[in-house]
Amino acid sequence: MVAAALELFDAQGFDQTSVDQIAQAAGISRSTFFRQFGGKDDVVFADHELLLDELRVFLAQGHSDPWSAVCEASVQVFTHFAADPELARRRYAVVRQVPALREREIVTVFRYERLFDEYLREALPGIDPLDAVGFAALVTAIHNHVLRQLLRGTKKVPVTVLRAALDDALRRFGVDGAATREPSADDVVVAVFPRTMPTAEMARRVRERLDG
Structure with missing residues (x-):
């Protein structure tokens, strides 16, 4: 339909x-x-309603690394539209021509951003709200940038392009998996984190290591 x-x-x-x-x-x-x-x-926006529901289920499953979970959710959305690029491009062309649809598109994009923001706040108690909304906005912006490359062109854009951009976002935000060193087994534990890493994420990683 x-x-x-x-x-x-x-x-x-x-x-x-x-x-x-x-x-x-x-x-x-x-x-x-x-x-x-x-x-x-x-x-026109039927796919987005289904995707938002699927992402809520995915994020509710519980993830050891909430930051990466948000990135993976973004990848799921891109993969859906990249599976049928011609249909996605036709939808994009229709939305561009109708002001009311463009306005609804803006609202729809914000719903993804808000979903990611709310998930991070729930998954990382004590997180600075600016860190949550900042990362949610960054992931959403990167996703939309790569998706537009697919929609405005005629060639396929592999999902690896998005993954590479999101990996860079994790590094820039200081929450990539390689950002920490293994703590020693002595009585004194020294943990090293990037200066840019949010406090809530530092606490989560320290707690995870100590519990382990």
């Missing part, structure tokens, strides 16, 4: 396409359309 709707939007315009036309192209009834979608704009 989404593919049929986007094809019609792209061919004859969003405002010029009726729900009846979408339903007919998808081989469903008008009532079925409204049971699954509230309106035409909901069809």
Whole structure:
């Protein structure tokens, strides 16, 4: 149904396409359309609603490294759209042409950022809110930058491009896995962290080592 709707939007315009036309192209009834979608704009963003639900489940599973979990969630979103780049590009073209859809896209992007922010605050009690919102915004911005490379071009953009950029973000933020040295087994434990690492993450790693 989404593919049929986007094809019609792209061919004859969003405002010029009726729900009846979408339903007919998808081989469903008008009532079925409204049971699954509230309106035409909901069809355009249907994937995002499913993805947000999937990410909530993924993040709720519990992860030893919350920072990397946020990055992995971003990768999952990119992988979904990269699996069918032509459909993703058609959606992008339709959104660019309709101001109301562009505004909803901005809100949708913020929902991902807010999800990551709230997850970090819950997974890392005591984290500075600026660290949580800053990292969430950074990951979201990097994801959108790489995704736009896919949407605006004609070639595939491998997920490794996004992973490399996110790994760099982890290093810049001081929370990459290689940022710490192994503590000694003596009575005195010396832990070395990057100056940029958030206090909550330092505490988590020290506690993890001591408990181990």
